[in-house]
Amino acid sequence: MYLGIDCGTQGTKALLIDADGKAHGRGYAKHALIERDNGAREQEPRWWVDALIASVKQAVSSNGNEVVALSVSGQQHGLVILDEQKNVIRPAKLWNDTETAAQNAALIEKLGGASAVLKRYGILPLTGYTVSKLLWIKENEPENFARIRHILLPHEYLNFWLTGNIVAEYGDASGTAFFDVRTRTWIAEILDAIDGGSGLLRAALPPLIGADAIVGTVRPEVAAELGISPQCTVASGGGDNMMGAIGTGNVREGVVTLSLGTSSTVYSYRDTPLFATNGSVAPFCSSSGGWLPLVCTMNATNVVTQTLHLLGLTVEDIDPILADTEPGAGGLTFLPFLNGERTPDLPNAQGSLHGISAVNYSPANLLRSAIEGVTFGILNGLDLILDGKPATKILVIGGGARSKQWRQMLADATGATIQVPLEDEAGCLGAAIQAMHAKSVQDGAPASFVELSDRMVKVDESKTAEAREGRLSLYRAARYRYDTCLFAAYPELQSGSSN
Incomplete structure (x- = not known):
């Protein structure tokens, strides 16, 4: 065991x-x-x-x-x-x-x-x-x-x-x-x-x-x-x-893991070090022998949870509300910096709402805008890691991965296939796999991380989400509005004085 x-x-x-x-x-x-x-x-x-x-x-x-x-x-x-x-x-x-x-x-x-x-x-x-x-x-x-x-x-x-x-x-x-x-x-x-x-x-x-x-x-x-x-x-x-990477099979190039927890992270394994030119990308080593370029945002499910509490809603309300509202939240944009922010590097930032009108200012749009704000922040980070190349498959873990409609939002906003590992606790599974690998090396019969993850990491097919036709353009417009609000609020990001 x-x-x-x-x-x-x-x-x-x-x-x-x-x-x-x-x-x-x-x-x-x-x-x-x-x-x-x-x-x-x-x-x-x-x-x-x-x-x-x-x-x-x-x-x-x-x-x-x-x-x-x-x-x-x-x-x-x-x-x-x-x-x-x-x-x-x-x-x-x-x-x-x-x-x-x-x-x-x-x-x-x-x-x-x-x-x-x-x-x-x-x-x-x-x-x-x-x-x-x-x-x-x-x-x-x-x-x-x-x-x-x-x-x-x-x-x-x-x-x-x-x-x-x-x-x-x-x-x-x-x-x-x-x-x-x-x-x-x-x-x-x-x-x-x-x-x-x-x-x-x-x-x-x-x-x-x-x-x-x-x-x-x-x-x-x-x-x-x-x-x-x-x-x-x-x-x-x-x-x-690093353990979450192992626990999602992110031990070979081409795999992307996106974690939606208290903070959100996105990362992809590399065989060689990344010579980062943008300080928002953390060119970390992996814990499986390679490297793991990573972007982290400090505001994720905590923002969603606080918004739900403010509105008197529960996590069970997320999916029906996302299903009943349209991408872009009717023009409502939420910069979700309730705890400052790390990517972009704005430790003293505060959250803000933009584009409020008598038409769009509803509990449903407020919740959607909060989830979209969290999502757009981490997808901006994914663009940095992939250097603008589109993702084709993303493994999603963390509390946010439990939401069917949030998974669908990720698929529609990226055009990628979204998959969820069968084992919820990717960090625990990754740690157990690493223990197995190290023990096999110690015993003189080494089993590689790729071999072990192929055997151990399974996908819950019932939670896979594919991009729907016509949605990508809507999310691109909403992300453009998000970025416009971000740069207007923090012009130093455009000048390059902050990463």
Whole structure:
């Protein structure tokens, strides 16, 4: 048996599968969240541990002794700092924390500006990435900064708790912005710019390992608490997007994955690194041995959920309302930046409605415009990844994928075939597949990611959506109106001063 664990923003999930990919158990436990009006978003790492314990216990039930390997998927970009005794110093600042926007801008300027940083290091730090969190701690909590001895990401912290070993993995490390995605090495120069060259942050970096590597064996006391075999090995794991790629078969070129969760991401595997010319594209490494160019928007199902709540509606109302309204929402355009935005890079942006009239201002059009706004933002990101080439097939995951009419909107707006994996928890499945791959390498009988994903990743044919005739032009017009409103509200996007 193989165990995949996915530590997200809202909770931790666990999935137990056998060598054929059949699910034998599932678990879930929620996380609390620290939110402040200044954009701070934080969690105590202990909450992740507690949720991991609860979710794994649910998943393994009576099969725990059969678990031979596990892997952890974790929310990207979060910063966990440990002291000399390897104790957590403060709550982790998360991927959606925008409190560090000023530090991010200052760091880019100090390093020579956006164009120079992108050319020199292959990646442009965006608000939410790990690096600006370190500068924020230095400026706001100098005593905590001085205590830093280990820098970890969320999944790396859970690996440490599981095994006692501290390592980093290429895919998740890509999202720190102090990692060169082309050479797969740490960028000490960026950390020197934060600590003044003292070497404090350099010394806190963990050693790097690849997708084939084993972090270690589960500690005996942890195995007993989880109810799994003490011989269980822990594979390298990775970021949630990287594990979602594996769990959707996005381990060969030509596959596109679009995740509609609290945030939305779109990414496509490459055998070679992407030399990004636009800072909105994150040219990350994959957790399967290649690269995974990715675009993330920070506003997705959270915007839809909040709009539903405002209107006194539920998720069950989404499909009938989308079915009964037309593309373009009667001319109503919603810029859905309720949490600032990462793509485009507008951390201090706010949401806005445009084109309101007595005719179109209805609850149905308001909901449709919110969903269209989220959709158009991520499709603009997809255009950047594919360099304007049309997508032919897109695998959709996340909470938004459950909506039949939202899937149909994606098909109509892109002209692509939209498919949904049979396994809802792509992050968990990807983690379990990675555990299986690493264990096969360790055992001397390596099974490739392509081979494993072909066997494990199945599509729910009943949820496939094909583009309908005559709709693409309507959505192109609505997207043009969305972009026009966006550039009018944020003219710096046209001038190239923001990506």
